[in-house]
Amino acid sequence: xxxxxxxxxxxxxxxxxxxxxxxxxxxxxxxxxxxxxxxxxxxxxxxxxxxxxxxxxxxxxxxxxxxxxxxxxxxxxxxxxxxxxxxxxxxxxxxxxxxxxxxxxxxxxxxx
Amino acid sequence: xxxxxxxxxxxxxxxxxxxxxxxxxxxxxxxxxxxxxxxxxxxxxxxxxxxxxxxxxxxxxxxxxxxxxxxxxxxxxxxxxxxxxxxxxxxxxxxxxxxxxxxxxxxxxxxxxx
Numbered sequence: 001x002x003x004x005x006x007x008x009x010x011x012x013x014x015x016x017x018x019x020x021x022x023x024x025x026x027x028x029x030x031x032x033x034x035x036x037x038x039x040x041x042x043x044x045x046x047x048x049x050x051x052x053x054x055x056x057x058x059x060x061x062x063x064x065x066x067x068x069x070x071x072x073x074x075x076x077x078x079x080x081x082x083x084x085x086x087x088x089x090x091x092x093x094x095x096x097x098x099x100x101x102x103x104x105x106x107x108x109x110x111x112x
Numbered sequence: 113x114x115x116x117x118x119x120x121x122x123x124x125x126x127x128x129x130x131x132x133x134x135x136x137x138x139x140x141x142x143x144x145x146x147x148x149x150x151x152x153x154x155x156x157x158x159x160x161x162x163x164x165x166x167x168x169x170x171x172x173x174x175x176x177x178x179x180x181x182x183x184x185x186x187x188x189x190x191x192x193x194x195x196x197x198x199x200x201x202x203x204x205x206x207x208x209x210x211x212x213x214x215x216x217x218x219x220x221x222x223x224x225x226x
Contacts, residue, residue: 030212031212033214033215035215035217040219041219041220042116042203042205042217042218042219042220043155043203043205043215043217044217045214045215045216048213048214088155090215099145099157099160099167099168100145100157100215101157102147102154102155103154104154105154105155
């Protein structure tokens with residue numbers, strides 16, 4: 001089974017609203033990454049947060065990490081129609097020798 | 113930088129045929145990963161290389177699948193013989209430092225086996 005699990009599976013919001021996606025994982029990690037995938041394209045890296053970090057920002061993105069709960073959240077503020085995509089979390093397990101394991105993703109639809 | 117380049121973008125083949133997928137990683141990256149994406153199973157890691165050496169191939173489904181990396185700028189994933197259940201999108205990704213830096217994905221090869 002996958003290391004990470006995203007929640008919700010699908011999210012539909014209006015342009016301008018905030019979108020929050022959650023990721024839970026099972027084992028100790030070195031870092032956690034969030035990726036975006038537009039239809040028919042490869043995944044694009046958004047942000048990486050290390051296990052000793054609790055929060056990270058990049059533009060309209062805010063990622064939090066709670067290692068005690070083995071969970072992370074991705075917040076997209078002031079969403080735009082162009083944010084419509086699938087979002088995946090990926091974890092590099094402490095024992096995983098550098099391989100990233102992906103969750104099933106959250107499909108975000110931002111309506112104009 | 114051209115990014116990770118995969119070819120072909122689409123491949124349609126008949127069951128039993130050999131299929132070869134190709135990948136050119138980003139220059140200077142020393143780790144290369146092959147993933148497979150399906151609706152049912154999501155994104156699965158098949159194999160990854162570090163400095164052209166296969167490190168973990170535990171995700172390769174069966175002996176019909178093989179991967180090579182003859183040099184730092186080229187890798188292939190071969191399926192022989194192909195089966196309809198191999199239909200998926202196959203992604204190649206590279207990174208500059210395994211486990212410490214993000215993955216850069218190609219746009220994938222959509223494989224359909226009839």
